Amino acid sequence: MTTTASPASPATRNTDVWKICSSDSSGGGTTGHLDSLRQSSMESKAQGRLFPASLRLRYHLRNSLGQGAPCSRCALPSLNSKEAPMKPIENIAIVGFGSLGAMYAGCFGAAMGPERVFVVADTARTERYRAEAATFNGEPIRVTYLTYDEAAERAAEDPFDVVLYAVKYGALPEAIEQSAPLVGPDTAIISVLNGVTSEEVLAERFGWDRVLLCVAQQMDSRKVGATVTAGCVGVMALGVHDAQDAAQRANLERVAEWLTAIDQPFITPDDIRHQLWGKLICNVGVNQACAVYDCCFSGIHAPGEAREAMIAAMREVAAVGRAEGVGLTEEDVAYWLDIIDHLNPEGLPSLRQDVLARRPTEVELFSGTINRLGAAHGIPTPQNERFYAAIKELESSFSQGRTSVRPRQAR
């Protein structure tokens, strides 16, 4: 499978874009400026790491750091050389060890080792994780598991440079309270949660100087028991709340240097809010359609009712987003549809994984949000109302063992 993000995409204007999956045979998959980066990209593939170097930010860092002028190649204003040098990122705490948190634990642990990458959880979960010995794509995940108390003790001596949140939205308030002692004055905070509001919740507690805006996209990670797999680790799209704020920009550049150093793919779109809403277009469509039509990605790749319903729901998000002041168009719908169409046909979105595991879903973040905002703006959202009702029905029937609202379709 090859996953590509369209270079002409409205959602990634002015960003270099990479082909990011393992079977991509295009020779590095970047738009290609620097031989050394191409080389690094190919080395990553040779090691089976499924992703190339982050060309754009490297380019940005080379060209703008210390020069005091806006970078001519990308949207980031540059930092002045007289600003204090940044302490490199050396240790990471990951809060949340579902399919996404565990995928990042697998990637970061492989690049940085267990003395620098920590998965932090409550005592019961930590004991379970220690006993389970999780794997990512067949390799042991190389991290250290800590309880919140153990992590707080460690942070008192050596604060974490990054805390990455990968819990479900409903678990975020409690995770924030439990993990607050991990956050020091220079800790960068990244949320890979779906939806458009987790960063605001984090910023209320920790401030925008620490919290980056982030969209985790294009990955197809799956966790069954302690086995985590991903054909494609995707890309992190990163940005800041206020591009004029030097502290926020410095935070982003520090994280960008780290991701570049460990070869984790990322982009910095010009308009991160647009990107966040774009990902919502994707999730509202594919996550809900696969849950309601009881299928993996192949079920919505094929023409038919499930695909039509997915696209209708995506268009409703674009309409509501426009009313919210985000310039989403039919081009954005087409861009995210293209990404969906390149997801592993046998993969499952997170909401469908939740349904199969009979866990509460993120329906409130998806159709819940769109129906509420649609009503406030007087925009009809009939498809999302249908999805919402069907998923709520599924959730309420978990106790009877049901994981489907309709006869099976393509699987």
Ligand SMILES: CC(C)(CO)C(=O)C(=O)O
């Ligand atoms: C992009 C996608 C659909 C990948 O699985 C996702 O974000 C999710 O499952 O929540």
